[in-house]
Amino acid sequence: MSFALFVLAGAWLLGGLVVSRLATRESATRWGIGWSAVTTLATLVALLVAWQQGPLLAEFGGRAILAAEVESLLLASLTGVVTTVALAAGSRREITRNVAARLLAVAGTTFLVFFATDLVTFAAGWTAGIALLGSRDEATKLFVGRQLLTSALPLMVAVTWIGMVDGSLRLADLEHRTLPASTTTWIMALVALASAARIGIPPFHRPWIRLIDAGDSARAIAAVGPLTGAYAILRLGPALAKAFVTDQPWLEAWALTAALYLALVAYGQREQLRLTAYLVGSQVALVFLALCSSEEVAVHGGLTLWLALGPALSGCLLTAQAIRSRRGPVGLERHHGLVTQAPLLAGLALVFGMASVGLPLTLTFVAEDIIAQGLLVPHPWLAAGFVMVTALNAINMMRHYGRVYLGATPRVRCPDVSGRERVTLVALAVMILLAGLAPQLALTAEEDTAHHLHAAEATD
Amino acid sequence: MPEQIDGLALAIAIFAPALATLTTATLMVAGRAREENVVAISRLAFLASFAATVAIATVVVRDGARELTTGVWFEAGHHAFHVRFLLDPLSAMMSVLTAGACSLIGHFSVTYLHGERGHARFYLLLDLFTVGMLLIVTAGSIDLLFVGWEIVGITSALLIGFFHERPTPVRNGLRAFATYRCCDVALLVGIIMLHHYAHETGMHVEPGRWAAGLPAVTGTGATVVGLALMLGAMGKSAQAPVGGWLPRAMEGPTPSSAIFYGALSIHAGVYLLIRAQPVFERSPVASGALIAVGAVTAITATLTGRVQSDVKTTLAYATMTQVGLMFIELGLHLPTVAALHLLGNAVLRCWQLLRAPAILHELHEVHGALEHELETGRLLDRIERKLPGRIGAWLYLRALDRFYFESLAERFLVRPFFALARALARLDEGVDTEQTAVAVPPQAATDGGDR
Numbered sequence: 001m002s003f004a005l006f007v008l009a010g011a012w013l014l015g016g017l018v019v020s021r022l023a024t025r026e027s028a029t030r031w032g033i034g035w036s037a038v039t040t041l042a043t044l045v046a047l048l049v050a051w052q053q054g055p056l057l058a059e060f061g062g063r064a065i066l067a068a069e070v071e072s073l074l075l076a077s078l079t080g081v082v083t084t085v086a087l088a089a090g091s092r093r094e095i096t097r098n099v100a101a102r103l104l105a106v107a108g109t110t111f112l113v114f115f116a117t118d119l120v121t122f123a124a125g126w127t128a129g130i131a132l133l134g135s136r137d138e139a140t141k142l143f144v145g146r147q148l149l150t151s152a153l154p155l156m157v158a159v160t161w162i163g164m165v166d167g168s169l170r171l172a173d174l175e176h177r178t179l180p181a182s183t184t185t186w187i188m189a190l191v192a193l194a195s196a197a198r199i200g201i202p203p204f205h206r207p208w209i210r211l212i213d214a215g216d217s218a219r220a221i222a223a224v225g226p227l228t229g230a231y232a233i234l235r236l237g238p239a240l241a242k243a244f245v246t247d248q249p250w251l252e253a254w255a256l257t258a259a260l261y262l263a264l265v266a267y268g269q270r271e272q273l274r275l276t277a278y279l280v281g282s283q284v285a286l287v288f289l290a291l292c293s294s295e296e297v298a299v300h301g302g303l304t305l306w307l308a309l310g311p312a313l314s315g316c317l318l319t320a321q322a323i324r325s326r327r328g329p330v331g332l333e334r335h336h337g338l339v340t341q342a343p344l345l346a347g348l349a350l351v352f353g354m355a356s357v358g359l360p361l362t363l364t365f366v367a368e369d370i371i372a373q374g375l376l377v378p379h380p381w382l383a384a385g386f387v388m389v390t391a392l393n394a395i396n397m398m399r400h401y402g403r404v405y406l407g408a409t410p411r412v413r414c415p416d417v418s419g420r421e422r423v424t425l426v427a428l429a430v431m432i433l434l435a436g437l438a439p440q441l442a443l444t445a446e447e448d449t450a451h452h453l454h455a456a457e458a459t460d
Numbered sequence: 461m462p463e464q465i466d467g468l469a470l471a472i473a474i475f476a477p478a479l480a481t482l483t484t485a486t487l488m489v490a491g492r493a494r495e496e497n498v499v500a501i502s503r504l505a506f507l508a509s510f511a512a513t514v515a516i517a518t519v520v521v522r523d524g525a526r527e528l529t530t531g532v533w534f535e536a537g538h539h540a541f542h543v544r545f546l547l548d549p550l551s552a553m554m555s556v557l558t559a560g561a562c563s564l565i566g567h568f569s570v571t572y573l574h575g576e577r578g579h580a581r582f583y584l585l586l587d588l589f590t591v592g593m594l595l596i597v598t599a600g601s602i603d604l605l606f607v608g609w610e611i612v613g614i615t616s617a618l619l620i621g622f623f624h625e626r627p628t629p630v631r632n633g634l635r636a637f638a639t640y641r642c643c644d645v646a647l648l649v650g651i652i653m654l655h656h657y658a659h660e661t662g663m664h665v666e667p668g669r670w671a672a673g674l675p676a677v678t679g680t681g682a683t684v685v686g687l688a689l690m691l692g693a694m695g696k697s698a699q700a701p702v703g704g705w706l707p708r709a710m711e712g713p714t715p716s717s718a719i720f721y722g723a724l725s726i727h728a729g730v731y732l733l734i735r736a737q738p739v740f741e742r743s744p745v746a747s748g749a750l751i752a753v754g755a756v757t758a759i760t761a762t763l764t765g766r767v768q769s770d771v772k773t774t775l776a777y778a779t780m781t782q783v784g785l786m787f788i789e790l791g792l793h794l795p796t797v798a799a800l801h802l803l804g805n806a807v808l809r810c811w812q813l814l815r816a817p818a819i820l821h822e823l824h825e826v827h828g829a830l831e832h833e834l835e836t837g838r839l840l841d842r843i844e845r846k847l848p849g850r851i852g853a854w855l856y857l858r859a860l861d862r863f864y865f866e867s868l869a870e871r872f873l874v875r876p877f878f879a880l881a882r883a884l885a886r887l888d889e890g891v892d893t894e895q896t897a898v899a900v901p902p903q904a905a906t907d908g909g910d911r
Binding site: 265266296301344354365387395402406408439440450 | 485488489532533534535536537538539541577603607610611614617621624625626627630631633634637638641642644645648649652653655656877878880881882883884885886888
């Protein structure tokens with residue numbers, strides 16, 4: 001099986017290389033989608049194997065280079081799904097040959113982050129994932145530049161610091177050693193900074209919003225969709241448990257303020273895609289909040305919310321981007337009535353919207369219920385803030401739907417989803433609804449990770 | 461054996477409309493949602509559901525109340541979501557009422573909405589609403605009730621905005637949804653506090669009670685849980701000061717107004733409070749709050765209803781008044797009276813709302829036949845005539861202003877909220893948002909899109 005793990009991680013990078021050599025944009029997109037779908041299926045098979053037989057290891061010279069547990073394979077599958085969907089339903093204007101290749105390569109680097117056994121691979125995958133997104137346009141350049149500065153740099157400093165203090169950079173070793181308290185506090189602060197910047201928690205959200213606003217939604221989804229940033233908290237949190245526990249109140253307050261701020265700013269938006277972007281940011285901040293909390297049940301809910309939000313928020317952004325591609329900027333001052341011309345797109349937007357904000361029979365509903373249950377008694381104010389943000393986002397989602405899709409039939413044409421876009425988005429919606437009906441699969445898969453994270457904190 | 465019959469009947473009652481929802485949605489996605497197909501599917505589902513609820517009621521009457529646990533939907537740590545149903549006289553009565561009313565509305569709408577653009581959408585939402593409402597009334601735990609509660613909220617908001625070509629119904633739908641969500645926050649808090657204080661949220665039959673109730677909590681717990689549940693119920697049952705959405709909800713098609721705001725959805729809050737009686741019995745504060753809210757709503761709604769100029773709005777305020785009275789009955793710990801009141805009001809309002817479009821025509825005929833006979837004998841008319849002129853005028857003006865509930869909320873909540881949101885958006889952007897919203901490649905604005 002060790003060979004399989006190398007193939008899994010390498011397949012994305014190889015796919016990116018192959019796609020970049022293809023002659024036309026259409027063939028590049030087709031190959032990209034096929035490659036991505038097959039690799040995602042292979043990842044799901046690996047997930048089943050890991051579930052039955054335990055973690056998969058990729059060894060070289062008797063040493064584990066990569067390791068994949070159920071948790072990391074779940075997140076890798078999520079990355080695969082998000083990448084496939086972004087490629088298949090992303091704006092044709094955006095998905096050029098170059099971008100298709102980059103998206104595959106970014107997925108490969110995300111796999112490296114999820115499967116890393118040492119901090120060097122972790123940081124290398126992290127940084128490469130940012131750098132590979134880059135292209136010539138202004139918004140992407142800004143995004144990559146800021147990300148390298150606010151996310152990659154702090155992580156590299158943290159890794160170097162750990163290396164200097166501890167000597168070993170293996171993640172497994174790190175948990176069993178005791179670093180000096182003053183050092184861990186600073187390292188944890190750097191990791192939290194890197195993590196928050198990577199998933200676009202304020203004040204680091206602006207470049208990500210601009211990326212979406214410029215029409216580069218597929219790249220924005222690839223950058224944030226799998227919530228790679230949150231993985232730093234998940235992997236390094238237990239290793240830096242003492243500092244993590246000390247910093248927890250600050251991190252919780254930061255995450256809640258960020259979620260509330262983005263929810264409020266979303267209300268102030270006058271264009272539908274921007275509103276969606278802020279809504280997505282606010283929901284993502286809730287994952288950060290749950291992961292940073294000290295309650296095992298809330299952490300468990302946070303991990304589930306992570307899985308639930310990836311596909312749902314990608315669907316939200318893609319439907320909003322589809323409207324932008326067809327109609328240009330759509331203001332929210334009046335009703336646009338697009339449902340009569342694009343009924344399927346409207347239906348899908350409603351499903352994705354509801355799945356994003358935790359309306360019933362979706363995995364997000366389950367996750368948010370668990371987080372609220374976990375937080376309310378030990379941290380009533382945090383829980384009150386949490387449920388308030390979810391309510392604000394739900395109302396805003398409905399407002400967005402009402403303004404964009406309901407109203408008098410417009411004179412300007414707006415084609416409905418068709419072809420590849422239709423198949424992809426309908427399949428994504430079905431997947432989301434099925435996940436909501438059988439949430440225990442996701443919860444069981446996340447159980448050990450939540451316990452591990454909490455146990456490490458409790459020990460300290 | 462009765463348990464197997466109950467289980468099967470319950471499954472049919474809930475899954476038949478759920479299957480109809482799924483089938484209609486699939487037909488709509490495939491672009492094959494022809495009117496006759498959609499109607500046939502819904503009729504079959506409603507018929508099956510109604511027959512199943514009658515079977516449940518028969519078994520409950522014959523063998524008494526029972527609890528059915530079908531498993532765990534999900535669990536995480538110490539928190540488990542048990543899918544538990546409860547079949548007792550109250551849930552039997554409510555499920556027959558739900559399935560029966562939905563069947564009738566489904567049948568009524570065949571001709572009422574014939575040829576309407578959103579015909580399939582209406583049936584899709586009606587089917588989904590039936591599922592939600594049946595989940596509420598058969599839920600054996602408040603967790604499951606909350607799932608149905610949310611489904612009812614969404615379908616309600618979407619049906620208010622059914623005639624979406626006009627902006628007003630859409631805005632009113634959003635207003636209803638916003639009220640629901642804000643009050644649902646309180647309900648969710650109540651549920652979690654119930655978990656905390658009672659360590660469970662199941663409803664259990666107690667000796668001497670005809671309707672099973674939530675676990676009893678005492679002291680501060682009872683007050684906290686009671687007040688939170690009351691706030692949740694106030695949203696769904698349109699009680700003052702958050703009931704302004706109800707008259708506006710009448711923008712929806714008449715059949716949906718009849719089923720939601722005449723018969724079922726509006727009474728969901730009352731149903732929740734009947735189930736929560738053990739909590740209210742232990743908290744004088746929560747019971748007092750219930751009476752106060754009910755009294756304020758009943759008085760203001762009846763006065764406001766009397767100055768309205770259209771029949772559906774008048775009926776909406778009449779419903780609010782009656783539900784306010786039910787809140788008072790529940791505050792006085794008279795759940796049986798409230799349940800009977802609920803049943804009577806649900807049937808009467810549903811019937812009145814269905815007849816509303818034809819009522820002016822009928823009224824003209826009756827007036828023509830009876831002339832001045834109609835003007836005498838009404839209690840409120842007599843009271844009104846005996847009021848001193850100044851008080852009458854003062855009340856008249858306050859009623860026209862709907863007792864300022866909405867204008868105060870608009871002034872002190874909605875406007876400051878949006879002002880804050882816009883200020884934050886400007887702060888976030890650094891420049892005016894309108895300028896950056898158009899920072900899109902120029903070709904993207906062309907018509908037709910890229911797919």
